[in-house]
Amino acid sequence: MNETSTTREAVVPLSGAALTPGDALVSLRSVSKTFANSVTALAGLNLDVREGEFLSLLGPSGCGKSTILRLISRLTNPTSGQIEWRSGRPEIGFVFQEPTLMPWATVFSNVFLPLRFRGVSRAKAKKKVQDALDSVGLGKFANAYPRELSGGMKMRVSIARALVLRPPLLLMDEPFAALDEITRLKLNDELVQLKCALGATIVFVTHSVYESVYLSTRIVVMAPRPGRVVAEIPIEAPLPRAEEFRLGAFYAQKCRETSAALHGAMGDKAIS
Amino acid sequence: MAIRDRLVEFVLPASALILALLAWEFIVWYAAIPTYVLPAPSLILKTLYVDWDTLFASLLVTLHITFEALFVAIMGGVALAMLFAQSRIIERAFFPFAVVMQVTPIISIAPLLLVYLSTSTAVLVCAFLVAFFPILSNTALGLASADHNLIDLFDLYRASRWQQLLWLRVPSALPYFLGGLRIGGGLALIGAIVAEIAAGSAGQGAGLAYRIVESGFRLNIPRMFAALLLISVAGILIFLLFTALSHVLLRRWHDSARGREA
Numbered sequence: 053m054n055e056t057s058t059t060r061e062a063v064v065p066l067s068g069a070a071l072t073p074g075d076a077l078v079s080l081r082s083v084s085k086t087f088a089n090s091v092t093a094l095a096g097l098n099l100d101v102r103e104g105e106f107l108s109l110l111g112p113s114g115c116g117k118s119t120i121l122r123l124i125s126r127l128t129n130p131t132s133g134q135i136e137w138r139s140g141r142p143e144i145g146f147v148f149q150e151p152t153l154m155p156w157a158t159v160f161s162n163v164f165l166p167l168r169f170r171g172v173s174r175a176k177a178k179k180k181v182q183d184a185l186d187s188v189g190l191g192k193f194a195n196a197y198p199r200e201l202s203g204g205m206k207m208r209v210s211i212a213r214a215l216v217l218r219p220p221l222l223l224m225d226e227p228f229a230a231l232d233e234i235t236r237l238k239l240n241d242e243l244v245q246l247k248c249a250l251g252a253t254i255v256f257v258t259h260s261v262y263e264s265v266y267l268s269t270r271i272v273v274m275a276p277r278p279g280r281v282v283a284e285i286p287i288e289a290p291l292p293r294a295e296e297f298r299l300g301a302f303y304a305q306k307c308r309e310t311s312a313a314l315h316g317a318m319g320d321k322a323i324s
Numbered sequence: 325m326a327i328r329d330r331l332v333e334f335v336l337p338a339s340a341l342i343l344a345l346l347a348w349e350f351i352v353w354y355a356a357i358p359t360y361v362l363p364a365p366s367l368i369l370k371t372l373y374v375d376w377d378t379l380f381a382s383l384l385v386t387l388h389i390t391f392e393a394l395f396v397a398i399m400g401g402v403a404l405a406m407l408f409a410q411s412r413i414i415e416r417a418f419f420p421f422a423v424v425m426q427v428t429p430i431i432s433i434a435p436l437l438l439v440y441l442s443t444s445t446a447v448l449v450c451a452f453l454v455a456f457f458p459i460l461s462n463t464a465l466g467l468a469s470a471d472h473n474l475i476d477l478f479d480l481y482r483a484s485r486w487q488q489l490l491w492l493r494v495p496s497a498l499p500y501f502l503g504g505l506r507i508g509g510g511l512a513l514i515g516a517i518v519a520e521i522a523a524g525s526a527g528q529g530a531g532l533a534y535r536i537v538e539s540g541f542r543l544n545i546p547r548m549f550a551a552l553l554l555i556s557v558a559g560i561l562i563f564l565l566f567t568a569l570s571h572v573l574l575r576r577w578h579d580s581a582r583g584r585e586a
Contacts, residue, residue, distance in 0.1 A: 125480055127476055127479055127480060144480070146476075146477070146480050148473050148476070148477075150473055152471070152473040152474055152476075152477055154474065154492070154495065155577045156495045156496075156498065156577050165477075165481070166481055168491075169481040169482070169483060169487070170481075197576050197577050198577070199576075199577050
């Protein structure tokens with residue numbers, strides 16, 4: 053069922069008073085979402101996404117993490133509750149779990165798509181697309197077809213596409229889940245560097261405790277049936293972080309803390 | 325080795341074909357089978373050469389009608405498929421008509437059409453009817469089969485329904501459409517032949533199938549075989565044409581057209 057709203061509001065770019073880091077960019081207030089098949093994905097959820105943060109949504113399957121992303125991006129509407137934007141709805145980038153590229157189009161055409169929707173001509177967009185591809189290390193692959201790329205490269209194209217409009221907010225739904233460990237670690241670092249370079253806010257859905265602790269400034273742990281927040285864990289360490297961060301005591305402690313919260317969410321006995 | 329593989333791919337079937345033809349020739353000669361029962365391949369080829377003017381003219385008539393019908397079937401099938409994709413109401417309302425048209429055997433409709441229409445128009449309509457449904461059905465399937473994640477992506481950027489149709493659904497549908505086209509191409513020829521035979525039995529027509537019926541009445545069996553040979557060649561050419569088209573359009577990106585890496 054197509055759930056998008058039928059009204060077509062213009063996307064309002066970030067305007068008015070600039071938000072300082074830490075202000076809520078968007079707030080979900082008492083949001084509930086029940087699907088047509090009576091599955092309750094979320095019940096009375098309260099969540100703020102703060103300007104400039106790297107927020108991870110961590111939890112087992114079925115706890116509504118993906119639904120939150122879809123609500124924020126208005127791919128679906130809440131059954132009840134409000135979604136409030138502090139300063140108008142900004143441009144939003146979305147990276148899905150699959151690269152979701154158009155197989156009949158070149159890498160260039162795929163990354164060009166958002167600009168095309170905004171009415172920019174191909175010639176004028178050339179520089180922006182090339183910049184986006186350069187920023188993910190695929191500058192030489194503009195004329196390749198998705199079929200010719202590896203999984204990691206396709207995901208990079210997907211990220212370049214999400215970033216080509218320089219969105220203040222980037223939503224990512226387990227983007228690295230289908231990749232091998234080596235590529236995953238590499239893309240973790242590249243993602244954080246991109247975030248810092250663009251000053252974007254990121255909401256990142258993941259299953260992985262280690263990934264969430266390494267990448268985020270804040271982790272929200274969720275539980276299923278119905279979907280709700282059960283813990284919030286700040287990670288006060290500056291971004292970007294080097295590989296050595298994974299070896300430190302702080303990292304280990306935060307992983308333990310997060311892991312315990314996750315087990316609590318899944319109803320297991322906490323591993324202390 | 326690639327060269328060896330290609331040799332095997334072509335030489336083996338060609339050799340089998342030549343052997344079969346030689347065997348046929350031999351059996352006809354050895355058993356002294358009359359030409360009005362089973363002509364030898366050499367006689368068929370000779371007849372083809374002698375009667376070339378008549379047969380070639382008929383071939384052109386049949387091909388002309390086939391491609392004309394196919395053209396209309398493509399225009400109609402694609403347009404209707406797009407309409408179905410945009411409006412579920414129209415789809416639900418008109419799809420049953422299309423199904424009925426498909427399942428009713430064309431051979432039973434042909435005589436009726438020959439009553440209402442001139443011969444060549446009736447043949448055209450028959451060819452159109454059989455080619456139309458596969459193209460409509462396959463294209464509609466293709467338009468409906470766009471990747472749901474891509475649909476979400478388009479929704480994210482607030483694409484209009486037309487943008488979604490033209491930039492997402494149509495390219496997604498291309499492999500399906502080409503599949504329908506390959507089927508429809510062959511069927512258009514069959515539809516034309518069926519109608520011509522029905523017309524030919526009534527003494528009307530000018531295409532290759534009419535020549536077959538006419539040759540039957542006159543017991544000119546070698547000419548019948550020659551006409552049959554030309555029809556087969558026409559069918560093969562149509563198939564090869566659309567296979568090549570499919571390959572050219574899809575080879576860079578679609579699984580069906582790409583070779584597997586060793």
